[in-house]
Amino acid sequence: MKIWAKRAPKMACAAATCSVAVVVLSACGIGGDDDSGAAGAARHFAAAMERQDAGGAAGFTTAPGQAGEALTQTLQAMNAEHVDVDVVKPVEYSDGTASFSLKTTWRWAKDRSFETTSSGTARHLSTGWKLTWEPSIIYPGLPYGGQLREIRTDATPAPTVRSKSGKTFMYLQPVNEIILDPNRTKDVNQSARALARTLAPIAPLVTTQVISQKLAESQGKPIKAVTLRDPDMEVMTSNPDTVPGVSVRKAGMLVMADRRLSSPLEPGITNYWQAIRDATAGWQVQMVGPGIKPRKLAGEQGPPGPSVDTTIDQNLQLTLGDAAVEVGQPATIMALDAGSGAILGMAQNSYAVERGINANSTHPVGSTLNPVLGEVDRTATATQQSTDAIMDRLGLGVQFTVPGASAPTADQPGVTTVDFRPGDLNASMMNMGALGVALARSSMGQMSSVPPFVIKGAPTSVVGGKLGELDAATTAPILQAMAVTAKTGDASDLTGAPGLRALVGTNGPQGPGWFLGLQGGKVIVIYCEGDKSGTAALQVAQKYFRIK
Structure with missing residues (x-):
């Protein structure tokens, strides 16, 4: 805080009278460190404003109650990181009044600032010098009941x-x-x-x-x-x-x-x-008040x-939604493009919504991945590779951050949310989807895995391991086992799904149950919870294949 004052010559401060008895008030420029004068009162007011202490500033005015309320409203509505207030040209008059100006600079993050210059008067009362309270001390023309406020503005039109x-x-x-x-x-x-x-x-x-x-x-x-x-x-x-x-x-x-x-x-x-x-x-900084339209004072x-732009297929999304409500227990279904890993849609019923199930939450896979894990162990032994590296390349051992699919959480808000590393046979729907895409690509001769994504141009982050080249010696037996499951195994009752390859399994009678299917150029992942959840997953799958 600074005080700018021109100190007047002593003779200029002497009272003057003329022969016609006209009294002329004398003015004296004031400054220095004297806290007893008008400049001191203005300085204390300014210091309190810099501390954003509305009550403290109001105490140096003639109407502490009114001033405190008005200053509180403006300080809260402006919500500035810093407030700088300079007292400029304080002048005392011989009739016990004074005038001054305030240069106030409001500062926010990202180098945003708003500077105002306002004027006010002061009076010498029995309790000392007090600033005559007027809302215009805050900003010229501010009405009673008015305030300054800093608001966020959003560009129009909003993105779709x-x-x-x-x-x-x-x-x-x-x-x-x-x-x-x-x-x-x-x-x-x-x-x-x-x-x-x-x-x-x-x-x-x-x-x-x-x-x-x-x-x-x-x-x-x-x-x-x-x-x-x-x-x-x-x-x-x-x-x-x-x-x-x-x-x-x-x-x-x-x-x-x-x-x-x-x-x-x-x-x-x-x-x-x-x-x-x-x-x-x-x-934008605005001046608002009773009965007046908000007035823009500054802003950018x-x-x-x-x-x-997303990869969502609206018609398929509707189909997935109809399939998810087929059962009266938590059910979630996701579809991905088998070649690119693009997420085409994801839906769930109200029971799954209540459970808070999302693409990133991890769940026991039970027997679902037994054919996969068996081939991973066999390949690791035969090639002297680590099972972790093979699992990573299949999409099961890595952590995905998928912009547009990773749901915000309290611990990790926004797009920084990632899947927990699946260990002890736990996996997320995103991991299962990545596995399905890797196997589908392998069946088409594309021997590399890719991460799932839903926002075009927004790359998925993969940590905790690396996707990469697939080994046909690993994927071919898994694909064969999936074909057997679809023809003569647990998924053999499904109709309307020519060429289906599937993994089906549960984590015991209480579930959860999984279905991972490759069919028609798509990867279908279904996750259900509750009693007979494996059967429920097959019911959802059948509904999907019937109405797709």
């Missing part, structure tokens, strides 16, 4: 997410978040029941029990009961706002263009899309980011 064919798969749309705050209702149970009745026409699964469970888990904090699109709001016969404790919050959300579709890939794709939005985001906004 496109499918394999180039059609819009997901896009940004206004949504309505239905919020229930237990602290704003006298009877939270009654509010939960009333909200469930209101939502029933459009969201029948959001029952009183579901809402009550969310409230119990929130420990007294507001909960988001459901998110609805604008057309959904018109279906309801009553307004959620009328329920005590309920409010409707407008927001924007990346949603499926085809409302029939849903996928566990949505969080990963949204995370990737949001990273683009964040990279192209701008900023660059061009919009590119759309996200």
